[in-house]
Amino acid sequence: MMNTTYSSPIVTVDSVVFQLVQQKLAVLLIARTNQPFAGIHALPGGYVSAGETTLTAMTRIVAAKAGIELADCGVVEQLYTFDTVARDPRGHAVSVTYMALGRNIMPQLRSDTHYPQFFPIDALPEIAFDHAQIIQYAHERLKSKISYTNAIYALLPELFTLSQLQTAYEAVVSHPLDKRNFRKKILGLEIIHETDQTFRDGAHRPARLYRFNTQVVTNISSF
């Protein structure tokens, strides 16, 4: 460590893990077992040690508190660093936050019982610290990100129908989209392509299955 008497804020991490649950955007929360905010829901997070990166710390903490491998998420990116002085009543803690997008994520109950669980973002319980603000920031980032990248692929299975894709976009932007305009726009972006496979849902006509051109986040607007 530095040879200094400087009093620095503590470095922490918090993670916003999103997935679709029953066609709704949902976020991973744990129930806190300790004070402050014991019994209240919060994002999985914790302290960073000198000598580990924030992503290493985040991966360690999400595995320990929710049994989830962050590396299994299709997109993991640093979000923003929240640093207001009063955000943690225990002292000034700067939180480097991450957003992860995944699918079929199954949180595991750990021995220290933090009850990890996905909640639809339109029906969140009471939230500890400034984590409601962090979730809102992540949601805005995600809305913005799907408007200029293909990042929504991380919320979808490898093969999907145009209806499924529209449902995913609608879940993120929180309002219905016109089917005809949506299909015209999405096909015009040239980020997905038709496969020769179809999907039959009950009595409906079989629907064509599509696939993203790439499973790497790619900018789709340009100058």
Added chain:
Amino acid sequence: MMNTTYSSPIVTVDSVVFQLVQQKLAVLLIARTNQPFAGIHALPGGYVSAGETTLTAMTRIVAAKAGIELADCGVVEQLYTFDTVARDPRGHAVSVTYMALGRNIMPQLRSDTHYPQFFPIDALPEIAFDHAQIIQYAHERLKSKISYTNAIYALLPELFTLSQLQTAYEAVVSHPLDKRNFRKKILGLEIIHETDQTFRDGAHRPARLYRFNTQVVTNISSF
């Protein structure tokens, strides 16, 4: 502070201040006076104290080291938090970085002589720490940002010709743009409007002056 023996990384800030200098994108650097990297150029940065936000610290440090008021920049936004363990030889320091976009910024030589100066990003001197990587990250963010927002307004005067605007875009994307396509695209975005004023440059025909619709960063792509 927290009642803990936890060893946390130190929190620092570094700032990437961009402006156009002679039609080129340029970044503010200071010459370091202390070890490590004494005499080598670096971004203006320093330590964050417990009890101040990173933006407060950044504003204090940029004023102290370069005589620049960050608040005078048209855009100031948090960029990314750089956290690799070996980035500072003195110990693990997590740097919350900011990008600022301005114009007519005049660095002041301070009494502790850090020689603040703008360098074109295509002709940078040797750079200390991981600051070359931070500058590159900021440049990529800026390229991306001008493709989906109106943020380039912060690099331009309030009134500008379409040629000046094209020059600004070209300075950021680092390659020439086709004049006809550029004008069609920029007018189609509906982020600027014509004024009734013109500008005469020497023997050329007077050129129409334009103005941004808003001096607030606004998303221009949408779903």
